Amino acid sequence: MATATPATISATRRRMTSLLGRPWSGVAVLLVFYIGLVVVFSVLSPFFLSVRNMLSIGSNVAFIGLMAATGTPLIIAGGLDLSVAAIAGLTGVVISLLHMQGLDIWLAVAVAVFVAAAIGWINGLFTTRLKLNPLIVTLGMMSIVSGLALVMTGGLTRPLMVPGFNVIGQGRVFGVPLPLILMLVTFLGLWLVLTRTRFGRHVYASGGNAEAARLIGIPVERTVVTLYIVSALSGAVAGIVLAAMLGAAAPNSAGQHLLTVIAAIILGGTSLNGGRGSVWGTLLAILILGTLNNGLTLMNVSSFWQDVTRGVVLMLAVSLDQIRSRALGD
Amino acid sequence: MPTAAPRLHMQGIGKSFGGVPVLSGVDFTVEAGEVVALLGSNGAGKSTLMKILTGLYGRDAGTIAVDGETVDFAAPSAAVAAGVRLLPQEISVMPDMTVAENIFAGDLPLKKGLLFRSVDDAAMRRRSRELLDQLGFGAIDPDTVMKRLSVAEQRIVEIARALAGQARILIMDEPTAALTEQEATLIFRIIRRLKAQSVSVVYISHYLSEVFEISDRIAVLRDGRNAGTFRTAETNHADVLAAMLGNTVGDLYAEGGAAKGEEILSVEALSLPGKLDDIGFSIRAGEILGVFGLVGSGIEVLGRAIYGALGPMKAGRIRLGGREYRPASPVAGKRSGIGFVAAERKKEGIIADLTVRENIALSFQERFERGLFVSKSAETSHAKKWIDGLGIRTRGPEQRIRTLSGGNQQKVCIARWLVEGVELLILEEPTRGVDVGARKEIYGKLRDLADRGFAVLVLSSDVEEVAGLGDRALVLDRGRVVGRFGRGATPAQLMAATSADPAFHAA
Structure with missing residues (x-):
């Protein structure tokens, strides 16, 4: 009796929505999707399934993952940082220019990190104190920062070859690329902070209901400003990793990856309305997007098509988020 | 016998929500050119009756006739087309558009252009001017941008909007709530003009003095039934209040505890420009102080001002727990031992996506580390301790708070503050949107908490709540304390205080 009566349809729909409404369902769906992707590419390409290729995916996505990791709590708290990738570009530029002026490489790194923190702090002040829309503030900041990076270099790529520094991007520990380790440690740390600390609770409360959070004496502004600074710092670290990997600082090297950063956070199930999300979802999403890129490249698909694919995946993910929101009764 | 049919005749109106009757057998009549005040306390059924009249709700029983013709408004637009217009309580204008555009936003006059029809600005301006003239406010320029007008003038434009087209019945819901006394007289002037033009007005207000000034007749609802109709000229405040409220409080409220402790909070000369004026009172441990006031009286800000939610207070002296205390921020208020439960539970209370446990622990998170x-x-x-202590009905501490009923969400919002060191609980509208059963429980629990030594300050626009719950009661009106009562004050006495009517106090 395979006829679908209205009763069975509505029962199925109820089951579907109740499944999608579970807190972990988003991450579970992503995990299934990721495994499916790995299986498909393993069948399609003989080069895909190897430790070497997996580690290469990991180290390719590491600097993007770093930015997406800190972007996740920021979006959960109701913020958004579009300037993070531009900050990554500026960081490399600042380090290479200062180093060329004869400054010690680690001092140059320290200056660049400080500059990034200041930019994050400004983002935070504009969005909290002046209550401006973060989309506009950080879009403006993105333009300022990437423009400055171009001005400082004249648009040219600067070499940055300092063995001690390049290790950050090229080194390995027990065969595992250092950038990948850095990214995984960041995710682990943020997971602990978000789920196990007071600050983490404040993040969810600030994004879930800022006014209620303020009225029960949670420092909402301070929480959000901190997250903007952390996001900018992750941009700086991503810029350092990228410049160290490439042995050069290009002013616009990271900007093109902003879309991937935001896409990963949303694909990972973090609600753009705030209050909901997890870093594990973002990590899986980063792996999915990286695997998609890698697999398509191995199959000789033009990189132009990869942009199309990423967009399609993103829109599917956003639709899924909307369905999940409804299932949760918003 | 067959005189002209009344302008509006509602007969035997019945309505229930989910099996709970809200209106039963209500009759309501308005003659042409008559101003009828519709009175009743919160939940008496006024707004439901008006929503049925304006086509927002369907009805379960009864008939409605306008000018003798039976009508059945399936949607608000049908009511508008029949000349039944509603002026909602909240001012809703488009601040960046002109007066004329605001008046005609719903029905822009169009003219034929070369390629397509465009807005006929000239006609719109001309008709706006006519309408404002007709109300006696020809001085308002139709080209002015709305946000440049005062609140009272915006109200007047809203009335003009409601009258655009053929209005036969105008329902005004608390039209003076956001206005000063002087501005309110402008509204009365308009009502008198409308009367002269034979428009009928249904006037909803809590201010008895206003009602007595402007209405021809007063219709009172109580618990969804007619509770009396009075010719305004032949009645007095006491009779109307008795019809509205009765003189009993009922058994919704727990007995007051006897022993009171030391003074927890004392407030002197607290002022907030335009909102609060020279407020003074004190509360002792174990005591519940109720503060009653209508919309705009200052009850919306008094609790917040003390807690610190409005930032640093410039005027006034406050002592808390025997020490000088200056409100500065919610963080500071909390650290000084104040717990605050906001009126709008959904917007300002619960964090919907978090669990009951997380919601309870959030306010003093540092103690659970x-x-x-x-x-x-x-x-x-x-969390378990207070789920039991307050009788919160939940599957357990891990249930998401969004899935709880309003009353249980409210108990969670109270539970947040029940930790060592909090001495004063400030609650705004503690039972707004909560069903009767849960109300009774919350009242009982507040009394328990007072008996445990908390000082409880309840700010409410529900007069019966304040009269029944408080050991003492204050009445606020337009930012000032206008009445102080001991235990046993009746709702009618509190309500009468807001009306500030000397004749009644003498009686």
Whole structure:
């Protein structure tokens, strides 16, 4: 009796929505999707399934993952940082220019990190104190920062070859690329902070209901400003990793990856309305997007098509988020 | 016998929501050119009756006739087309558009252009001017941008909007709530003009003095039934209040505890420009102080001002727990021992996506930590203690708060503050949107908490709540304390105080 009566349809729909409404369902769906992707590419390409290729995916996505990791709590708290990738570009530029002026490489790194923190702090002040829309503030900041990076270099790529520094991007520990380790440690740390600390609770409360959070004496502004600074710092670290990997600082090297950063956070199930999300979802999403890129490249698909694919995946993910929101009764 | 049919005749109106009757057998009549005040306390059924009249709700029983013709408004647009217009309580204008555009936003006059029809600005301006003239406010320029007008003038434009087209019945819901006394007289002037033009007005207000000034007749609802109709000229405040409220409080409220402790809070000369004026009172441990006031009286800000939610207060002296206290921020208020439960539970109270446990622990999170990390077991045992203590009906501490009923969400919002060190609980509208059963429980629990030594300050626009719950009661009106009562004050006495009517106090 395979006829679908209205009763069975509505029962199925109820089951579907109740499944999608579970807190972990988003991450579970992503995990299934990721495994499916790995299986498909393993069948399609003989080069895909190897430790070497997996580690290469990991180290390719590491600097993007770093930015997406800190972007996740920021979006959960109701913020958004579009300037993070531009900050990554500026960081490399600042380090290479200062180093060329004869400054010690680690001092140059320290200056660049400080500059990034200041930019994050400004983002935070504009969005909290002046209550401006973060989309506009950080879009403006993105333009300022990437423009400055171009001005400082004249648009040219600067070499940055300092063995001690390049290790950050090229080194390995027990065969595992250092950038990948850095990214995984960041995710682990943020997971602990978000789920196990007071600050983490404040993040969810600030994004879930800022006014209620303020009225029960949670420092909402301070929480959000901190997250903007952390996001900018992750941009700086991503810029350092990228410049160290490439042995050069290009002013616009990271900007093109902003879309991937935001896409990963949303694909990972973090609600753009705030209050909901997890870093594990973002990590899986980063792996999915990286695997998609890698697999398509191995199959000789033009990189132009990869942009199309990423967009399609993103829109599917956003639709899924909307369905999940409804299932949760918003 | 067959005189002209009344302008509006509602007969035997019945309505229930989910099996709970809200209106039963209500009759309501308005003659042409008559101003009828519709009175009743919160939940009496006024707004439901008006929503049925304007086509927002369907009805379960009864008939409606306008000018003798039976009508059945399936949607608000049908009511508007029949000349039944509603002026909602909240001012809703488009601040960046002109007066004329605001008046005609719903029905822009169009003219034929070369390619397509465009807005006929000239006609719109001309008709706006006519309408404003007709109301006696020809001085308002139709080209002015709305946000440049005063609140009272915006109200007048809203009335003009409601009258655009053929209005036969105008329903005004608390039209003076946001206005000063002087501005309110402008509204009365308009009502008199409308009367002269034979428009009928249904006037909803809590201010008895206003009602007595402007209405021809007063219709009172109580618990969804007619509770009396009075010719305004032949009645007085006491009779109307008795019809509205009765003189009994009922058994919704627990008996007051006897022993009161030391003074917890004392407030002197607290002022907030335009909102509060020279407020003074004190509360002792174990005591519930109720503060009653209508919309705009200052009850919306008094609790927040003391807690610190409005930032640093410039005027006034406050002592809390025997020490000088200056409101500065919610963080500071909390640290000084104040717990605050906001009126709008959904917007300002619960964090919907978090669990009951997380919602309870959030306000004093630092007390549920072990080292760097949150201790879930400490949170759980604390949450369980107050789930039992306040009788919160939930599947357990891990249930998401959004799935709880309003009354249980409210208890969670109270539970947040029940930790060592909090001495004063400030609650705004503690039972707004809560069903009767849960109300009774919340009242009981507040009394329990007072008996445990909390000082409880309840700010409410529900007069019966304040009269029944408080050991003492204050009445606020337009930012000032206009009445102080001991235990046993009746709702009618509190209500009468807001009306500030000397004749009644003498009686």
